[in-house]
Amino acid sequence: MTVARKTIPPGAKVGVGVLGAGAWAEFAHLPGYKRDPRCTLVAIADPIRERAELFAEKFGIPHVCSSAEQLIARPDVDLVDVCTPSATHFDLSWAALEAGKHVLCEKPVAYDYKETLRAAALARARGVKTKLGFTFRYSPAMQYMKELIATGYVGTPFIFNGYEQNSQWLDPQNPLRQVDHEADQSVIQVSSLEGYGAPIMDLCHLFMGSRFTEVVGTMRNFIPERVVRATGTMMRMNIDDGDIFIGNFESGAFGSIQTSFVTVGNYPGLEARVYGSKGALICRLVEEEGVCESLKGATADQVEFRDIAVPERFYPPGGSKEESWRSLFYANLVSSFISEILSDDLENEGNFEDGAHVQELINAVELSCGERRWVNIPLAP
Numbered sequence: 001m002t003v004a005r006k007t008i009p010p011g012a013k014v015g016v017g018v019l020g021a022g023a024w025a026e027f028a029h030l031p032g033y034k035r036d037p038r039c040t041l042v043a044i045a046d047p048i049r050e051r052a053e054l055f056a057e058k059f060g061i062p063h064v065c066s067s068a069e070q071l072i073a074r075p076d077v078d079l080v081d082v083c084t085p086s087a088t089h090f091d092l093s094w095a096a097l098e099a100g101k102h103v104l105c106e107k108p109v110a111y112d113y114k115e116t117l118r119a120a121a122l123a124r125a126r127g128v129k130t131k132l133g134f135t136f137r138y139s140p141a142m143q144y145m146k147e148l149i150a151t152g153y154v155g156t157p158f159i160f161n162g163y164e165q166n167s168q169w170l171d172p173q174n175p176l177r178q179v180d181h182e183a184d185q186s187v188i189q190v191s192s193l194e195g196y197g198a199p200i201m202d203l204c205h206l207f208m209g210s211r212f213t214e215v216v217g218t219m220r221n222f223i224p225e226r227v228v229r230a231t232g233t234m235m236r237m238n239i240d241d242g243d244i245f246i247g248n249f250e251s252g253a254f255g256s257i258q259t260s261f262v263t264v265g266n267y268p269g270l271e272a273r274v275y276g277s278k279g280a281l282i283c284r285l286v287e288e289e290g291v292c293e294s295l296k297g298a299t300a301d302q303v304e305f306r307d308i309a310v311p312e313r314f315y316p317p318g319g320s321k322e323e324s325w326r327s328l329f330y331a332n333l334v335s336s337f338i339s340e341i342l343s344d345d346l347e348n349e350g351n352f353e354d355g356a357h358v359q360e361l362i363n364a365v366e367l368s369c370g371e372r373r374w375v376n377i378p379l380a381p
């Protein structure tokens with residue numbers, strides 16, 4: 001049964017229900033809600049009830065629900081946060097949207113972009129807001145870079161280069177999660193392209209103001225055997241642990257994106273470069289020497305790249321570039337979503353539709369790699 005969106009009375013707090021009491025909820029989502037006085041955590045659910053109880057205690061959440069359905073049905077939950085394993089995202093988001101709730105979902109909503117578009121359409125029909133966990137678009141330095149591009153710092157963007165890479169799974173003993181260990185191992189499975197590629201693709205769309213119309217790419221499996229969390233054993237896993245693609249944008253610009261989780265370097269490991277007719281900007285999100293983000297710029301008259309200070313207004317209260325990137329960026333993400341829920345005048349950015357465009361790009365690169373050819377976007381239905 002579908003239910004209309006509930007109106008939040010002026011001055012009332014947005015009630016938040018969180019699905020999933022895992023690592024990412026603990027270090028990013030839950031601290032984000034605690035930091036925004038315009039919302040209140042009301043319930044949490046996890047099939048491993050002890051984890052939900054532990055987090056309820058740690059974050060002062062009054063209700064632990066026995067199931068996702070029970071949490072979604074609560075009238076005091078206005079916003080459902082889906083922070084569960086990726087394969088469960090679509091069904092949980094769909095159920096929450098049908099119940100008339102705003103939804104923040106970790107990426108991806110679904111592995112097929114058409115499913116994500118369906119969920120976006122349902123949200124529009126219900127009049128509710130959606131947001132993807134595109135963490136890195138909310139980094140203060142990336143937000144300032146977006147403003148600088150919009151106000152003409154680079155002029156007309158010509159070239160985008162993006163990276164998300166670190167050494168998270170360089171050691172094959174580090175147990176892999178979110179993989180299908182029963183999949184046909186003769187075919188390479190998308191892994192880093194989706195898990196690491198999605199956020200940098202999102203930033204690429206944001207900065208270039210345009211999307212790719214054609215791409216060609218390749219994926220590689222560098223480390224053939226790994227320990228898998230679901231089985232606890234070392235097994236052959238033909239997953240993409242490195243990938244690269246190039247493409248042309250509708251605007252006439254072009255770009256490249258490379259991702260990998262077996263490349264030496266620290267978390268989170270993003271770099272976005274935009275080169276234009278008047279200037280260039282490079283933003284790095286890598287924890288190094290106690291800071292998690294940096295922004296550099298150069299112009300046609302001053303070609304040496306120099307540090308650009310990010311204004312205070314881009315940081316959440318009490319936040320700084322010395323804070324952990326997990327809580328810093330998520331505080332901005334949560335704040336952005338709460339503002340959008342409370343005001344229909346604000347653009348609902350980083351929503352399921354944006355997620356669908358990113359997913360279509362992932363699906364296109366996968367097709368290009370599988371068929372060893374250039375692929376046009378939009379994809380044929």
Ligand SMILES: NC(=O)c1ccc[n+]([C@@H]2O[C@H](COP(=O)([O-])OP(=O)(O)OC[C@H]3O[C@@H](n4cnc5c(N)ncnc54)[C@H](O)[C@@H]3O)[C@@H](O)[C@H]2O)c1
Pocket residue numbers: 019020021022023024025045046047048051068083084085086088092106107108133134135177
């Ligand atoms: N945006 C980012 O930068 C970023 C970073 C890390 C993780 N993630 C994403 O966040 C999500 C969670 O990751 P994690 O590392 O916390 O995983 P995790 O495995 O540590 O935790 C997931 C939790 O969800 C619970 N769960 C499973 N099914 C559920 C259901 N139907 N209802 C409620 N709870 C359920 C599990 O029991 C588990 O406790 C994943 O999709 C992951 O890809 C995003």
